[in-house]
Amino acid sequence: MTLATLVLADVNLNASTVLWWLVVGLVAGFLASRVMRGGGYGLVGDIIVGLIGAFIGGWLADLLGLGGTSSNSLIVSIIIAFIGACILIAILHAVSRGGTSRSRGWRRR
Numbered sequence: 611m612t613l614a615t616l617v618l619a620d621v622n623l624n625a626s627t628v629l630w631w632l633v634v635g636l637v638a639g640f641l642a643s644r645v646m647r648g649g650g651y652g653l654v655g656d657i658i659v660g661l662i663g664a665f666i667g668g669w670l671a672d673l674l675g676l677g678g679t680s681s682n683s684l685i686v687s688i689i690i691a692f693i694g695a696c697i698l699i700a701i702l703h704a705v706s707r708g709g710t711s712r713s714r715g716w717r718r719r
Contacts, residue, residue: 634684635660638691646699663695670694 636653639660643651651659667690676690 630684631661631664632657634664634687634691637688638663638695641688641692642695642699646696646703659695659698660691663693663698664691665694666697667691667694670697 635657637660639651639656639658642659642663643656664687670693671690
């Protein structure tokens with residue numbers, strides 16, 4: 611079996627599931643971009659940040675043993691995705707700031 615088959619084995623991809631993911635990703639990405647001093651990433655960017663944040667938050671929740679508690683609740687899903695999206699944005703800010711500060715030192719005057 612391929613990795614995609616193993617990962618997607620328990621996922622039932624229908625229209626309502628995809629819509630659920632998009633709503634959670636949009637809300638979590640939008641909130642995280644506002645809280646983390648960002649100007650937002652646009653509609654698609656906020657959805658992507660929220661979805662990646664949902665994976666990060668879900669992974670952390672599983673590590674802490676919180677994965678099974680009310681995982682079907684929309685509010686719990688948004689909170690976990692929001693925490694993961696904040697972590698992702700913090701990492702993005704740290705990486706982008708590190709790259710700009712290094713390039714300033716090599717600039718000619």
